[in-house]
Amino acid sequence: MPRYELALILKTMQRLETAAALRRTVETLMGKGAVVRSLENIGEKTLPYKISKHNLRHTRGGYFLVDFSASPTIIPSMLDHLERDIDVIRPTILKKLAQKTQEECPGLVPPDHEGKSFSKRK
Amino acid sequence: MFAVRNCRSFITFTNLKVTTRNPGLWQRSLSIQQYENPAGNNDMPIKMENPYKEPPKTCILCGVTVDYKNIQLLSQFVSPHTGRIYGRHITGLCGKKQKEVSKAIKRAHHMGFMSVTLKEPAFLKDPNVCDIKYPE
Numbered sequence: 001m002p003r004y005e006l007a008l009i010l011k012t013m014q015r016l017e018t019a020a021a022l023r024r025t026v027e028t029l030m031g032k033g034a035v036v037r038s039l040e041n042i043g044e045k046t047l048p049y050k051i052s053k054h055n056l057r058h059t060r061g062g063y064f065l066v067d068f069s070a071s072p073t074i075i076p077s078m079l080d081h082l083e084r085d086i087d088v089i090r091p092t093i094l095k096k097l098a099q100k101t102q103e104e105c106p107g108l109v110p111p112d113h114e115g116k117s118f119s120k121r122k
Numbered sequence: 123m124f125a126v127r128n129c130r131s132f133i134t135f136t137n138l139k140v141t142t143r144n145p146g147l148w149q150r151s152l153s154i155q156q157y158e159n160p161a162g163n164n165d166m167p168i169k170m171e172n173p174y175k176e177p178p179k180t181c182i183l184c185g186v187t188v189d190y191k192n193i194q195l196l197s198q199f200v201s202p203h204t205g206r207i208y209g210r211h212i213t214g215l216c217g218k219k220q221k222e223v224s225k226a227i228k229r230a231h232h233m234g235f236m237s238v239t240l241k242e243p244a245f246l247k248d249p250n251v252c253d254i255k256y257p258e
Contacts (some may be wrong), residue, residue, distance in 0.1 A: 007191075009234050042191070047239035063235070065191075092233045105185060108179035108216050 004034075004075070006066040008082075009051075009090040011058060012044060018062060021087040026066070028081055034070035041065075047089075054086045059088050067096070182251055183219040190229040193236045197245040199223050199252060205239045212252050 006029075010021055026036055042063035051058045070078075075093055082091035188195070200206065201212050207227055210220045230236035 007233050007235075047234060048242075049234075049239075051234060062234075090234045094229075097185070105180065105216075105218070107180040107184060 003069045005094045005096045006068065007062040007092045007094065008064040008066060008088060009047070010064060011056075011073060011087050011089055012060045012062060013087065017087070021085070022064065024085070025082070029066070029068055029070070029078065030076040030077060032070070034068045034074065037067040037069065039066050053089050053090050058089050098111065181214060181216040181219055183215055183223070188219065188222040188226050189256050190226045190233065190235060193230055193242065194245055194248065196223060196227050196230060196236060198248055200227065200241050201240040201254075202246055205237060205241055208252050208254065212254050214253060
């Protein structure tokens with residue numbers, strides 16, 4: 001069950017170095033007992049705003065997405081490890097919610113004023 | 123019809139003293155009673171749901187998943203001049219979707235996916251879904 005999603009922004013480096021950084025990250029994850037489901041490359045883009053990290057001002061970055069299932073206890077230590085990695089500009093770990101059925105949307109319901117005219121509080 | 127006539131005449135004869143006030147009303151109510159449950163009359167309307175019922179009005183994002191990665195979709199609800207998120211009265215979204223969009227935009231800001239103070243120049247030519255009116 002995909003439980004977490006790591007949105008990783010890496011410094012623009014040579015292909016070899018990027019591969020090494022990703023390998024490092026995934027191996028750390030697996031070492032802590034996570035099951036990595038997939039690793040996606042969104043591409044190298046200009047950052048929406050300049051980010052200063054590890055004494056460097058970054059303008060461009062490589063965006064990667066790592067889906068993994070893990071125990072919640074490893075998340076703080078994983079974030080700490082990623083913050084210390086000099087090749088990582090911005091790491092974010094998010095919970096991946098189970099996709100709810102979109103057909104439950106009731107549509108634009110007109111506001112019910114009658115039900116609220118009398119306050120239920122004494 | 124034969125049976126009706128008989129009944130009516132019989133009743134009016136016996137109740138002459140009682141119903142002198144509104145004889146017309148009594149006869150009319152009798153005739154209604156006779157036609158209420160006629161045996162084998164198929165002319166009554168069939169009970170069904172309103173066939174001309176309009177489908178429920180939906181907002182433009184009904185059935186669309188909102189994701190923090192989809193910055194092109196999120197940028198449609200953001201001002202091109204300042205990058206501010208438009209309110210519900212401008213976007214026309216339902217409560218749930220407005221909250222989802224707002225949360226996704228803030229998330230994208232923090233994670234370094236979307237710009238805060240401006241709208242991506244590549245998305246400026248996107249179709250306008252918001253009802254924004256600038257003062258003259």
